[in-house]
Amino acid sequence: MIIVAAVFVALAAALHVYIFLMESVWWTQPSIWKRFGLASQADADTTRSMAYNQGFYNLFLAAGAVLGLTLWFTNVQQAGVALVLFSTGSMVLAALVLTTSGRRYLRPALIQGTLPLIGFVLFLLT
Template identity: 55%
Template sequence: MNVGFAVAASVLVGLGAIIHLYIFVLESIRWSRPSTWRTFGVGSQADADTVKPMAFNQGFYNLFLAIGVAVGIVLFWAGMPEAGAALIFLAAGSMVGAALVLIASSPKLARPALIQGLAPLLGIVSLVIALTTA
């Protein structure tokens, strides 16, 4: 295993987890604040109230992905690299997949898609390199 790339992968997917944790806070905890729902392009309090249950649920998806990455990183470095890598690939891969769905469904949301998907993607690439090189 290439330790340098493994460290880089951990940092990058960890950053992805932090971003998704922040999205959880916005969607599930701070959604009622106008500054938050405007960040997501919601134009009125009535619209924010209508989509609040969906945002709350979606926030928890982001939290679970962040937890998956965090547990994967811990397992990877705690002597269970196969289990850790599997969790990292699943959780970070889901982050990348969600970013691809976002940009495919609405190209004008390319910036948010890049914010949520680039670090996990680079982390996955780094982890593949780490696991396939010495």
């Protein structure tokens, strides 16, 4: 079961790296800012520094999950579990917070939160 749990955690990390890229690297591209519900290039330019910062939060959560998996599989299991649970738990909580922004954010919250939730639960069961 640890392999299945690790796959979900790794997928959650990969998704959060992709979110980092969208928010911190590609933010001012129209296809990206439209995906986040912005109305204009001016809005994207205005929110660029906020998105840049937020993207790094996603990257750090992904890094924590990957480091946790690395520690787990190199027999530093207690630290690995702690990092995996903290990182995936934070991803899930961030998705829950996103749902408080309005109904239109339910789908993005489910996308952002489902993989880490599954990984979190499976890691708890191992």
